[in-house]
Amino acid sequence: MTIPTERPSWAPGSDGYYGEFGGSFTPEVLHETLAELRGAFDEAWRDPEFWNSYVSMMASYAGRPTPVTYCENLTRRFGGARIYVKREDLNHTGAHKANNVMGQGLLVQRMGKKRVIAETGAGQHGVATATMAARLGLECTIYMGEEDIARQHPNVFWMKQLGAEVVAVTEGTRTLKDAVNACLRDWAESMDDTHYVLGTACGPHPFPQMVTYFQSIIGQEARVQMQALTGGLPNRVYACVGGGSNASGIFAGFLDDPEVELIGVEAGGKGIETGQHASRLAGGQGRPGIAQGYKTVFLQNDEGVMQDTYSVAAGLDYIGIGPLLADLHQRGRARFESVTDAEVVAALRLTIQNEGIIPALESSHAFAAAFREASSLSSDQTILINQSGRGDKDIFTVADALDDDDWKSFIRRKSAEYGE
Numbered sequence: 001m002t003i004p005t006e007r008p009s010w011a012p013g014s015d016g017y018y019g020e021f022g023g024s025f026t027p028e029v030l031h032e033t034l035a036e037l038r039g040a041f042d043e044a045w046r047d048p049e050f051w052n053s054y055v056s057m058m059a060s061y062a063g064r065p066t067p068v069t070y071c072e073n074l075t076r077r078f079g080g081a082r083i084y085v086k087r088e089d090l091n092h093t094g095a096h097k098a099n100n101v102m103g104q105g106l107l108v109q110r111m112g113k114k115r116v117i118a119e120t121g122a123g124q125h126g127v128a129t130a131t132m133a134a135r136l137g138l139e140c141t142i143y144m145g146e147e148d149i150a151r152q153h154p155n156v157f158w159m160k161q162l163g164a165e166v167v168a169v170t171e172g173t174r175t176l177k178d179a180v181n182a183c184l185r186d187w188a189e190s191m192d193d194t195h196y197v198l199g200t201a202c203g204p205h206p207f208p209q210m211v212t213y214f215q216s217i218i219g220q221e222a223r224v225q226m227q228a229l230t231g232g233l234p235n236r237v238y239a240c241v242g243g244g245s246n247a248s249g250i251f252a253g254f255l256d257d258p259e260v261e262l263i264g265v266e267a268g269g270k271g272i273e274t275g276q277h278a279s280r281l282a283g284g285q286g287r288p289g290i291a292q293g294y295k296t297v298f299l300q301n302d303e304g305v306m307q308d309t310y311s312v313a314a315g316l317d318y319i320g321i322g323p324l325l326a327d328l329h330q331r332g333r334a335r336f337e338s339v340t341d342a343e344v345v346a347a348l349r350l351t352i353q354n355e356g357i358i359p360a361l362e363s364s365h366a367f368a369a370a371f372r373e374a375s376s377l378s379s380d381q382t383i384l385i386n387q388s389g390r391g392d393k394d395i396f397t398v399a400d401a402l403d404d405d406d407w408k409s410f411i412r413r414k415s416a417e418y419g420e
């Protein structure tokens, strides 16, 4: 695989801006730490050995390269474009989050820090960070909104088993944005020995660039794999968008191919018109602003007060969006769509029943948008869906959505056993 020694098209300007988005807006207390991180990352990025050690660790520990699967049954069902899926669900710990954390772990070792902290929504990033910390012998604290803890309890269980301290965040909507704020506060007090493993392509420079750098492994692999499987590049690439790391990662492989259409899929929740969603770009609901250390498009009202967000998928429930994606949207290089919770659950069901593949609720957003469009393309065209993670973690939410009676009686029996 190519080593990105030249400046790739997904890197920001030297000030950390992608067009008008990005930059670094933090309290003074963090300036020095961020400068240290920029220096360490800049040095690592220029060292081809660093990328080689990353790729080889991901091969031996995380199971990379992940395959691309041709979905013959779904293709037949929709009767349009041939459907291919990039299988990040087969990555160690079950999601693309592992790419970013293992990479940042290598950087923490280079910087000689002893402790890592992280925020998590769906819990996948928390599990991945706790796994990395256990492997590399680092102390680990994970911040998670109380609401997300309730939705994603199996992941909380694993984080604790892996030796992490899990802190429940009780402010605001008790979801990801509140966990990010709590994490930033911890970092301001602990930066001498602590690295903040930011989980997505957001936050102050250099995080969006650094996370995209590690996640670009998805797009680099997928580009080569699609050429080998189909003799060409996909016509369309779909990825769900929370903060934007899996989308940035897969898009990175195709940014210089204008013939490949890039589609980011946001959470339409209960419908954009209900206000209960997390669509910042699709539907034109978001506005440019500065928060959480960077400038991007946020869901906020006219006075700049951040809106509450909602999604059935905890990992998409976020007010901001990676500055690279905000810029791609502004420049018309990527198209953004939103799908509702109901469409997501239907797409999940179809994928499970037709292909024996169980995507995460987050990833099912990308599937739902692709299914909506597949039949409008012809059978000599191909689409690639990024399956950012596996759905096991969503069993409680999905069982509720499908109203599964057997599952409910199992939970009642289990609860009786615990004497509740």
Ligand SMILES: Cc1ncc(COP(=O)(O)O)c(C=O)c1O
Binding pocket: 095, 096, 097, 121, 122, 123, 124, 125, 199, 200, 201, 240, 241, 242, 243, 244, 245, 246, 247, 314, 315, 316, 360, 362, 363, 388, 389, 390
């Ligand atoms: C499986 C999965 N997919 C997607 C996301 C969304 O994050 P991002 O937009 O950074 O890829 C998450 C976040 O937790 C996730 O767990």
